[in-house]
Amino acid sequence: MIEHVVLRVIAKLLAPFIVLFALYVQFHGDFGPGGGFQAGVIFASAFILYALIYGVENARQIAPPAVAQAAIGLGVLIYAGTGVASMLLGGKYLDYSLLAHDAGHGQHYGILIVEFGVGVTVAAVMITVFFTFAGRRGVLEAREDVATTEDDEDR
């Protein structure tokens, strides 16, 4: 779809705003609707939009698969690590009250950190799943090529 000028320009214009909106949803989830799950999906949709218009290869250069795959685990680690941190501070697992000088701030920080972990994992999984599906087409075509060359060798 790279030949459509309108799509190209609009996609490039929209992408930063989509990312900005994702960050707003992520870090404003304690005051309005939203949170890590929605923010992660919106964040990923900016990259998927870019990949749809400019091709998966270009999108892979912006979001390298290795980074995205590492981020899948990183988000879970942030979440679970917050629980471990509260245990090390002498509380129960995922009891955020001890993360700051008073319980209210502790809860607030804990919720923000944990939601950030959720957002990282969701965004990374969505990007990775899309890249894997989109890259699969190339794999299939390559396999057909290999199959035909093998047929040639048999003859």
Added chain:
Amino acid sequence: MITATNLALLAFLAVLAWAIARIRNLFVVTMLAGIYSLLTATVFVLLDAVDVAFTEAAVGAGITTVLFLSALLLTDREAKPRKNRLASLGPMVLVVLLGAALVYTTLDPRMPHYGDAKAPAHGRLAPEFLADTVKQVGADKPTATHIPNVVTTTLASYRGFDTLGEVVVIFTAGVGVLILLGGNATRRRRRNPAPREESSGAGSSGKGAGA
């Protein structure tokens, strides 16, 4: 007014569901499924479940449609016609009976009405969560650290362990897709095969991914 809007939305949903079940062009079905999700999100807004509506709009109408489309690239555009039309009659009867049973149970006078404050679900835990969100989560300085969105505090604090489980489910789904469809197949083939095959494979895979 709300009732009329609800009825109209539910009628749309029923028509869409019927169309999705009937149409064989998978591209059209994917698009209709996206519209179905968007309408469901509207229903959730009318039910005052804004967080759920947000998720449904982002995940159901957005990402799921794109993932279905990318899966469509790997398969046919059209579903195969059913060989035996009578074979789908059994499931149809089952679904209609189940739906009728569900509607029948809502007519039971002992079932609480929608929004009934005395419903069992609102009797326990929910009032405590609502009262404690400000007191406990906001501690002694409610204006400074008060978290107005009860959904967020319930999700991330009261049910933090539950949400951790959900994140692990998403993690597992991502890892599962990577293991099943991931880049390993490409890498293995690029490492092993003869040079001629390798060059043809790499060239066409780049072309295919860019298309």
